[in-house]
Amino acid sequence: MRDLTADTMGTLEARGLLIGHNGSTLLDVPRLLLDGPGPTLILGPNGAGKSLLLRCLHGLIVPEAGRVLQDGHNLGPIQKARQAMVFQRPVLLRRTVTANLDFVLRRRRLNRPARRVRIEELLHEGGLAAKARQSARSLSGGEAQRLAILRALATEPEVLFLDEPTSALDPAATQAIEKMILRASSRGVRIVMVTHDIGQARRLAADVVMMQGGHVVEHGPADEVLQNPRSEAARRYLAGGLLI
Amino acid sequence: MQNFASEISAALLLILKGDAELWAIVLLSLRVSLLAVLISAMIGMPLGAALAVGRFRGRRAVIVLLNALMGLPPVVVGLLVYLMLSRSGPLGVLQLLYTPTAMIIAQVVLVTPIVAALTRQVVEMLAEEYSEQLRSLGVSCLASVPVLLWDARLALVTALLAGFGRAIAEVGAVIIVGGNINHVTRVMTTTIALETSKGNLALALALGAILIGIAVAVNALVSLLSLRAEQEGLSHA
Amino acid sequence: MMLMNATRSGAHVTGESGMIGTWVRAGVIALGLGAGAAQAEAPFIVVQSTTSTQNSGLLDYILPGFEAETGIEVRVVAVGTGQAIRNARNGDGDVLLVHAKAAEEEFVTEGWGVERFDVMYNDFVLIGPKSDPAGVEGGQDIVAALTAVAGAEVPFASRGDDSGTHKAEMRFWQAAGIDAGAASGDWYRETGSGMGATLNIAAGMGAYALTDRATWIAFGNKGDLEVLVEGDPRLFNQYGVILVNPERHPGVRAEAGQRFVDWLVGQDGQAAIAAYQLEGQQLFFPNAQVRP
Numbered sequence: 001m002r003d004l005t006a007d008t009m010g011t012l013e014a015r016g017l018l019i020g021h022n023g024s025t026l027l028d029v030p031r032l033l034l035d036g037p038g039p040t041l042i043l044g045p046n047g048a049g050k051s052l053l054l055r056c057l058h059g060l061i062v063p064e065a066g067r068v069l070q071d072g073h074n075l076g077p078i079q080k081a082r083q084a085m086v087f088q089r090p091v092l093l094r095r096t097v098t099a100n101l102d103f104v105l106r107r108r109r110l111n112r113p114a115r116r117v118r119i120e121e122l123l124h125e126g127g128l129a130a131k132a133r134q135s136a137r138s139l140s141g142g143e144a145q146r147l148a149i150l151r152a153l154a155t156e157p158e159v160l161f162l163d164e165p166t167s168a169l170d171p172a173a174t175q176a177i178e179k180m181i182l183r184a185s186s187r188g189v190r191i192v193m194v195t196h197d198i199g200q201a202r203r204l205a206a207d208v209v210m211m212q213g214g215h216v217v218e219h220g221p222a223d224e225v226l227q228n229p230r231s232e233a234a235r236r237y238l239a240g241g242l243l244i
Numbered sequence: 245m246q247n248f249a250s251e252i253s254a255a256l257l258l259i260l261k262g263d264a265e266l267w268a269i270v271l272l273s274l275r276v277s278l279l280a281v282l283i284s285a286m287i288g289m290p291l292g293a294a295l296a297v298g299r300f301r302g303r304r305a306v307i308v309l310l311n312a313l314m315g316l317p318p319v320v321v322g323l324l325v326y327l328m329l330s331r332s333g334p335l336g337v338l339q340l341l342y343t344p345t346a347m348i349i350a351q352v353v354l355v356t357p358i359v360a361a362l363t364r365q366v367v368e369m370l371a372e373e374y375s376e377q378l379r380s381l382g383v384s385c386l387a388s389v390p391v392l393l394w395d396a397r398l399a400l401v402t403a404l405l406a407g408f409g410r411a412i413a414e415v416g417a418v419i420i421v422g423g424n425i426n427h428v429t430r431v432m433t434t435t436i437a438l439e440t441s442k443g444n445l446a447l448a449l450a451l452g453a454i455l456i457g458i459a460v461a462v463n464a465l466v467s468l469l470s471l472r473a474e475q476e477g478l479s480h481a
Numbered sequence: 482m483m484l485m486n487a488t489r490s491g492a493h494v495t496g497e498s499g500m501i502g503t504w505v506r507a508g509v510i511a512l513g514l515g516a517g518a519a520q521a522e523a524p525f526i527v528v529q530s531t532t533s534t535q536n537s538g539l540l541d542y543i544l545p546g547f548e549a550e551t552g553i554e555v556r557v558v559a560v561g562t563g564q565a566i567r568n569a570r571n572g573d574g575d576v577l578l579v580h581a582k583a584a585e586e587e588f589v590t591e592g593w594g595v596e597r598f599d600v601m602y603n604d605f606v607l608i609g610p611k612s613d614p615a616g617v618e619g620g621q622d623i624v625a626a627l628t629a630v631a632g633a634e635v636p637f638a639s640r641g642d643d644s645g646t647h648k649a650e651m652r653f654w655q656a657a658g659i660d661a662g663a664a665s666g667d668w669y670r671e672t673g674s675g676m677g678a679t680l681n682i683a684a685g686m687g688a689y690a691l692t693d694r695a696t697w698i699a700f701g702n703k704g705d706l707e708v709l710v711e712g713d714p715r716l717f718n719q720y721g722v723i724l725v726n727p728e729r730h731p732g733v734r735a736e737a738g739q740r741f742v743d744w745l746v747g748q749d750g751q752a753a754i755a756a757y758q759l760e761g762q763q764l765f766f767p768n769a770q771v772r773p
Contacts, residue, residue, distance in 0.1 A: 060376055087376065093395055103391075104381060107382070330573050331732050423527075425558060426541070438536075441536060441681075443700040444701040
């Protein structure tokens with residue numbers, strides 16, 4: 001079990017990431033280092049390449065050029081196994097809530113009693129204990145996303161990627177999920193999260209990555225980037241202006 | 245013709261009274277077709293799922309072929325299986341011709357493409373939804389097959405029932421490889437064919453009514469399952 | 482599951498095919514399709530025969546006597562004579578019981594059968610609608626009747642399936658000097674089906690048809706049809722029985738098959754055939770040279 005005051009684990013580094021399509025650049029990130037404590041929030045308008053960056057960092061998309069390093073090692077099966085991802089629309093198995101969690105724990109070869117204990121902990125953590133036997137597909141949007149996060153946490157990741165996990169949820173459901181994310185962060189899980197919501201970035205972020213047109217236009221501590229953006233693009237985005 | 249209706253009801257009555265010979269025929273039909281569907285499921289489901297998640301050269305061609313094989317003419321299948329199992333054929337040594345096993349083989353040939361093609365369709369749709377999530381969880385392409393098959397289970401039951409419908413109603417193949425031998429390979433459809441050729445149309449229709457009854461029961465089972473699935477929120481929304 | 486009834490004891494196992502056979506058989510049994518031992522050991526023979534012997538109910542009537550006497554189960558595959566002969570040629574039967582003497586003799590001459598024996602006869606009849614548009618009713622001359630049917634161009638339903646009845650019908654057209662095939666699809670309708678299916682079609686469209694008397698009497702959907710021409714000596718319909726040659730097909734159950742042939746042409750079998758009646762009429766007339 002991790003020490004609750006542990007430092008955030010798993011430094012992540014992207015070098016020379018490049019993805020293009022039909023001559024235009026979708027992603028061009030010469031260098032990005034995520035090694036600070038606390039959640040990293042990736043902000044930017046639609047089409048800025050936020051989700052693409054997230055998928056590259058998680059190994060779901062292999063870039064045309066460049067590489068991703070975790071703790072100084074190239075992203076391989078061992079590194080990927082220490083990462084988990086939660087998608088904008090939760091993809092839940094057509095099974096019960098419990099079975100969705102059990103699926104991951106089985107893959108980690110936990111024995112039956114250990115799985116039962118862990119499932120109980122997770123359900124408690126996500127406030128889903130009462131729904132344990134229910135079909136995962138019958139959950140509300142907020143509950144479903146909470147289950148998706150619990151399932152990701154069940155893999156005991158060092159890095160947790162979240163791709164706009166609350167974009168379709170009401171404020172109450174959003175708040176519940178933000179609490180879960182902060183708790184995971186405080187346990188030392190590195191959080192890398194994409195959002196549209198500047199308020200959410202203010203609430204959660206330790207550092208902010210600002211993106212536009214496939215480029216990282218700014219990366220720094222949250223107060224600096226959000227209060228005094230250095231780039232024109234970031235300033236206009238935060239002011240609610242359109243970025244073209 | 246005027247008392248045709250009364251003839252049919254008389255025949256139905258005879259059947260419902262529990263004529264032992266007739267029920268043996270019904271049971272043989274069910275056994276042959278259920279076993280054929282079971283074996284087709286064991287072959288067709290993994291095959292269809294592999295085709296859904298696998299990426300290889302000629303995959304499209306295989307899918308087109310598989311879809312076309314769903315419409316295999318039963319008589320052609322019967323002839324092919326006959327030529328294989330005939331004493332003059334390559335598998336003649338097994339002495340399977342004119343046995344229920346031969347009928348099962350013919351039905352497996354007919355039903356497997358249906359199960360495989362429908363499985364491919366269902367699993368491919370599900371795989372599209374699951375793909376990123378499963379890769380994120382580190383589930384390999386091969387390991388995703390059982391996961392997808394299990395999660396598509398309700399739609400796959402429908403595929404199996406479609407296969408069963410084809411098997412139980414089929415006459416062209418089983419009459420060639422089974423020979424419609426009394427007490428050995430006589431099933432519902434071949435009995436209907438025989439009674440029709442004897443001109444016993446009322447009896448043939450009454451037997452057909454039982455066959456329809458089985459089909460209705462099968463379909464009722466399907467809608468019950470999908471209803472339950474909807475209630476549990478397990479349907480593919 | 483007691484589903485597979487084939488005897489394994491009689492398997493002809495040699496060389497590589499035997500090896501493959503063993504493996505496949507093991508697979509079949511592993512799948513739970515194998516038969517229970519008791520059922521697999523029960524002796525049986527496969528008889529390739531014609532629809533007329535089955536549809537008329539004759540075989541259902543006489544076979545229980547043979548089975549009780551010998552303990553040998555008789556499995557009848559009832560198809561057209563042409564197909565029955567082809568199946569027997571492939572070795573997919575132990576005994577052939579059909580009605581096309583010329584083809585049967587050829588079968589024996591070519592070495593596929595051991596010996597041919599006369600078993601019984603009945604006769605063909607020309608049936609047609611009661612209204613009799615060709616005006617053949619009451620006649621005895623089948624060739625003249627067919628000539629009239631062709632002349633009137635009224636519908637005629639032919640088996641068109643190389644069966645014994647079809648072969649007989651073709652002989653009569655030939656004798657009449659009529660190329661009925663030229664009118665195929667017009668008044669001449671080739672059903673390509675068994676006798677029963679052809680009679681159903683004839684009943685449906687009020688067509689003439691040639692049929693063996695046994696099938697006709699047992700047929701349940703006569704509709705508006707009735708026998709119009711009968712009694713011509715050329716309508717004689719002889720049935721023969723042949724044991725498939727075990728030298729050609731070692732899998733043939735020769736001993737049991739021979740017992741069936743012997744029984745059929747012997748006193749018991751002949752008496753059983755003579756005793757079978759339907760609606761008060763005798764359908765088949767035994768005419769084997771009865772052996773002691």
